[in-house]
Amino acid sequence: MSHPRLDEVERVARATVTTLLSAGIRSCLVGGMACSIYGNSRVPNDVDIVCLTDKHTQEELKGILVANDINFYTIASKDPLATYRVLWYRLGFRRSCKVDVLLPGVMNIPPVPRRGWTIAGPTSFILGEKQHVDVRDIGELLDLAVEKYDVNVKRDGKSLPESFLRAAVTRMKAYVKSFPNSAEHWRDIGFHV
Structure with missing residues (x-):
């Protein structure tokens, strides 16, 4: 599967935010998509979104997205020991974009103030293939x-x-x-x- 284009990733981000908002869940983009919005030139491969809720688990949030937009779907993780499913957004025939649904507290993500985030600064670097x-x-x-x-x-x-x-x-x-x-x-x- 090829990487999505910037306009496709933006479409997925808008669909994710809109679908969550229609379910009463505020969210904010983080990761590569947020960096792209602020001017980073690299096209993100996926959408990372922090859901501003403590009423749902990550799996419940994925279920909300799947239930409210037919383009969202989940598949089993490649890790046979994983208890979670991986969320994707269908872009067309054999083309999809991964969506990572995160919650404050996961991966050291801080709670987001009610007034929302402005510029939070650069992301951390990760050792390894990326x-x-x-x-x-x-x-x-x-x-x-x-x-x-x-x-x-x-x-x-x-x-x-x-x-x-x-x-x-x-x-x-x-x-x-x-x-x-x-x-x-x-x-x-x-x-x-």
Whole structure:
């Protein structure tokens, strides 16, 4: 299966947000789609969305999407020990886009204030097969944070939990150790390197 085009991923993101909202569930985009909205040039492969609810599990949220839009469907995980299903959105004949439904608290995602998120800053990098993509994304996001959005963690990060910011600092320091040329931009957005 080929990767979806940007217009297709945007369509999936809109359908996901709209379908959740029609069920009374607020949400916000994170990951590659959120980065794309803020100007990152890489086309995301999927849609990552945080649902702002504590009334449903991730599997229940997937069920809500499937029940309310015929283009959503789930398949069993490739991991035979997994207890979850993988959510997809049908784009056309043999073309689909994966949708990751997340909740605050999962993968260190902080609770989202009622007023919603504005720019939350760059994402963390992940070691492994996606590292080169993540490194490029982080570099581009750091440029955007400094040059286009005037992000400052000390000023803008007040609504983020302290535990989230501590984890971000730990990841940033590990990142700078591997990519020392990024240190100046991290300082520019308010991190002590």
